[in-house]
Amino acid sequence: MIGKAGGSSSFICPISSLPLTPRHNSCFEREIPPTRTKWHNSELEGVRGITMLENGTTQMRLAAHTLGCKLNYSETTTITKQFADRGFSVVPLGGVAEVVLLNTCSVTENAERECRHLVRRALRNSPDAFVIVTGCYAQLRPEEIASIPGVDLVLGAQEKFRLFEHLTGFEKNHGPKIFATEISDEAEFHAAASPATDGRTRAFLKVQDGCDYSCSFCTIPKARGGSRSAEVQEIVERAVRLSEEGFHEVVLSGVNVGDFGKSTASTFFDLLRALESEPDVTARLRISSIEPNLLTEEIIELVAGSTKFCPHFHIPMQSGSSKILRLMQRRYQPELYRTRIEKAKALLPNAAIGADVIAGFPGETDADFRDSYEFVESLDLSYLHVFTYSERPGTKASEMKDVVPVHVRRERNQMLRILSEKKRRCFYESQLGAEMEVILERGDGLPEGFTNNNVRVRLHHALPVGTELVRVRLEEVLGDVVSSTVVEVLAGRREELLPIL
Numbered sequence: 494m495i496g497k498a499g500g501s502s503s504f505i506c507p508i509s510s511l512p513l514t515p516r517h518n519s520c521f522e523r524e525i526p527p528t529r530t531k532w533h534n535s536e537l538e539g540v541r542g543i544t545m546l547e548n549g550t551t552q553m554r555l556a557a558h559t560l561g562c563k564l565n566y567s568e569t570t571t572i573t574k575q576f577a578d579r580g581f582s583v584v585p586l587g588g589v590a591e592v593v594l595l596n597t598c599s600v601t602e603n604a605e606r607e608c609r610h611l612v613r614r615a616l617r618n619s620p621d622a623f624v625i626v627t628g629c630y631a632q633l634r635p636e637e638i639a640s641i642p643g644v645d646l647v648l649g650a651q652e653k654f655r656l657f658e659h660l661t662g663f664e665k666n667h668g669p670k671i672f673a674t675e676i677s678d679e680a681e682f683h684a685a686a687s688p689a690t691d692g693r694t695r696a697f698l699k700v701q702d703g704c705d706y707s708c709s710f711c712t713i714p715k716a717r718g719g720s721r722s723a724e725v726q727e728i729v730e731r732a733v734r735l736s737e738e739g740f741h742e743v744v745l746s747g748v749n750v751g752d753f754g755k756s757t758a759s760t761f762f763d764l765l766r767a768l769e770s771e772p773d774v775t776a777r778l779r780i781s782s783i784e785p786n787l788l789t790e791e792i793i794e795l796v797a798g799s800t801k802f803c804p805h806f807h808i809p810m811q812s813g814s815s816k817i818l819r820l821m822q823r824r825y826q827p828e829l830y831r832t833r834i835e836k837a838k839a840l841l842p843n844a845a846i847g848a849d850v851i852a853g854f855p856g857e858t859d860a861d862f863r864d865s866y867e868f869v870e871s872l873d874l875s876y877l878h879v880f881t882y883s884e885r886p887g888t889k890a891s892e893m894k895d896v897v898p899v900h901v902r903r904e905r906n907q908m909l910r911i912l913s914e915k916k917r918r919c920f921y922e923s924q925l926g927a928e929m930e931v932i933l934e935r936g937d938g939l940p941e942g943f944t945n946n947n948v949r950v951r952l953h954h955a956l957p958v959g960t961e962l963v964r965v966r967l968e969e970v971l972g973d974v975v976s977s978t979v980v981e982v983l984a985g986r987r988e989e990l991l992p993i994l
């Protein structure tokens with residue numbers, strides 16, 4: 494395994510099983526003859542395999558791909574930017590590229606198989622591409638990743654932001670290298686922000702990383718380390734910059750965002766208050782997800798009195814059964830969850846409230862599931878994200894008895910999904926007739942986007958290219974979208990925006 498061998502070195506070579514450090518590493522120091530080097534750019538000094546053009550740019554292309562959460566996505570963007578700053582152009586995975594970057598997730602089922610498949614896909618069109626794999630799965634199982642044919646470099650959580658320090662070149666290795674320090678050594682907070690997949694209208698801003706909780710099913714604390722965050726002022730400045738860059742929405746993201754500030758003696762409420770009172774933060778703000786025990790009354794009250802914060806709370810529940818919550822080592826009981834929902838709905842009747850629920854956790858009997866289902870049904874929720882429980886090596890839950898058969902887990906998942914659809918439809922119907930702002934996403938077909946309370950809207954007519962923000966009237970629920978008519982265009986790229994015909 495990775496780790497400190499003998500207490501001094503930080504890495505273990507997957508080939509030789511010898512302890513390695515960046516300076517005392519047979520793989521790292523192996524001399525690779527440069528095949529196409531021409532050194533002009535000081536930023537690239539020490540990184541071989543790059544051809545510089547006359548105009549100072551390179552011919553190198555990076556294909557980047559993210560698995561997992563929004564946090565991973567924003568981190569990929571930050572790493573991609575390091576490549577772009579060095580003259581790389583960025584292409585989608587599968588396109589011809591000299592370098593491939595995969596940012597993996599440990600929550601994904603079959604993470605290893607998925608990674609193997611993506612490496613194969615990437616190499617199909619670019620057999621000589623230099624393949625870098627990082628992210629949570631690379632931190633937890635670096636040897637597994639390194640054993641995938643075609644992988645050249647595996648970077649752990651701490652190393653991924655210092656990628657260029659670990660590179661000697663982009664020529665394919667004769668064996669993979671691993672740089673992954675023990676996660677307990679991970680202490681820094683690395684800021685990240687990225688546009689959402691919908692282009693330049695919404696951005697994810699990473700405000701927090703890591704987690705100090707020990708939910709019995711979760712590998713994230715091992716993959717990402719303890720809770721840490723940036724200073725309040727730094728986040729505010731980043732939100733101002735994103736507003737100035739024209740983003741209409743900033744999503745505050747993290748592993749456990751409600752735990753913000755532990756490392757800086759501030760609180761998540763301090764951050765929200767600072768963002769609320771900064772006039773130059775003009776983008777609307779959304780909290781990505783917050784643990785029920787950290788969603789305090791003062792946070793709900795602040796959101797209720799705000800014109801910036803979206804009336805939308807995503808509150809992981811995982812189970813509505815007291816017994817299962819205890820087995821999961823969650824830090825609340827169903828009644829606390831209920832009080833949070835009731836408070837939010839009392840102050841914000843139109844708020845969207847979503848929950849994560851896991852089906853088939855070990856020990857979940859039919860009676861426990863029924864308790865959980867009835868609890869979920871009784872709450873004024875707008876939608877559910879339902880997960881089928883699956884064992885994660887190294888977790889307490891994976892060693893628990895009374896495992897639920899897989900087919901029963903799936904049946905329960907299906908029941909919860911149907912319940913989610915009913916709740917979503919009911920919430921959407923309650924919003925019909927309202928006029929709301931919608932940030933449009935880029936995509937094929939008719940324009941779509943979300944209201945601030947998370948109603949997915951589809952317009953039944955096209956709009957001029959470049960339209961980004963509109964006021965719409967919500968008219969008809971069509972499956973998982975609400976068909977709507979534009980009442981007013983509020984913003985778009987000026988040079989492209991034409992009047993609606």
Ligand code: SF4
Pocket residue numbers: 704705706707708711712713714748749784
């Ligand atoms: S709160 Fe629990 S589920 Fe969420 S990241 Fe932390 S340990 Fe994992």
